Amino acid sequence: MKTSVATIGKQKYKTEIQAGNHIVIADEPEDVGGGNLGFTPTELLESSLASCTAMTLRMYADRKGWDLEKVEIKVGFKRNMATGEVTFMKEIQLFGNLQPEERERLLEMGSKCPIEKMITGTISVTSYLK
Structure with missing residues (x-):
């Protein structure tokens, strides 16, 4: 581990x-x-989601041979203190000579980054003293 x-x-x-x-x-x-x-710890969490998404899109576009020059991901979140629900918002900006269907596919692939899968799955934390 x-x-x-x-x-x-x-x-x-x-x-x-x-x-x-x-x-x-x-x-x-x-x-x-x-x-x-x-x-801040919150900025680290947002940055993890943003950078993982950007890397996932870069890897996918490179593998497909698409003309993706640059990706910019902005991540923020809202937390409902009453329910504990957290909603992350990702604004994805794609630069390059991309077809509309390539842009849509990249948007879809952005949700498949390992960090997003992790934070949208079932999470538990186990703490112990050493």
């Missing part, structure tokens, strides 16, 4: 996240007591 490790010290909210050989910083905005040194 691959793991990501988040480490926080005494510097309020600044968290170092390591996955393999890569490190990113997460933090909270200054207005809630953080140092605004990196992505």
